[in-house]
């Protein structure tokens with residue numbers, strides 16, 4: 187280590203009070219995932235190892251660190267819903283991450299309303315302005331450089347239905363900031379809220 191440069195190799199530990207990895211790769215959008223178990227129990231949980239990976243067809247994915255209820259439900263049913271986590275719903279989103287046993291419905295725990303989806307049996311969060319109905323396409327267990335399983339499962343799903351509150355469509359264009367999305371920073375509890383003040387625009391360069 188030099189005085190102006192901190193270096194570490196993750197396999198040997200970061201040596202810092204908090205692992206900086208997810209504060210650096212951040213803020214990250216939140217995959218707030220609702221599912222229904224094979225037995226019909228509803229489930230809701232946030233996943234910030236989450237992103238969109240493909241435009242056509244639209245494909246999103248999230249990583250389950252360990253085998254959690256969401257993963258098991260998707261294995262059983264092949265379906266899930268992504269719900270937009272917004273600033274007004276931040277505390278409810280946080281309540282939905284409680285490590286409750288499979289028989290507990292986190293919609294109840296978080297004080298949220300399940301709304302019937304159109305194409306999948308998993309419900310969406312009625313209070314959120316945006317939701318994607320998804321069908322699982324792949325579940326991939328992640329590996330380390332030695333080829334060993336790391337006990338983390340990346341679940342990918344095709345978005346087959348999109349719900350958008352009409353007030354977020356300004357002349358037909360989706361207004362990201364108007365939805366007040368929240369994103370996950372690092373540390374034990376850092377989040378960022380998006381407002382229009384952070385917006386700037388750039389055009390892609392042409393070549394030649």
Ligand SMILES: Cc1cc2nc3c(=O)[nH]c(=O)nc-3n(C[C@H](O)[C@H](O)[C@H](O)COP(=O)(O)O)c2cc1C
Nearest residue numbers: 231232233234235249250251254255256283284285
């Ligand atoms: C903002 C936020 C992001 C989270 N991201 C993840 C994640 O990416 N992967 C994960 O396994 N757990 C993540 N968690 C923890 C899960 O939400 C938590 O383990 C939850 O109990 C899982 O619920 P389930 O067993 O009903 O699926 C996150 C929690 C919060 C609050």
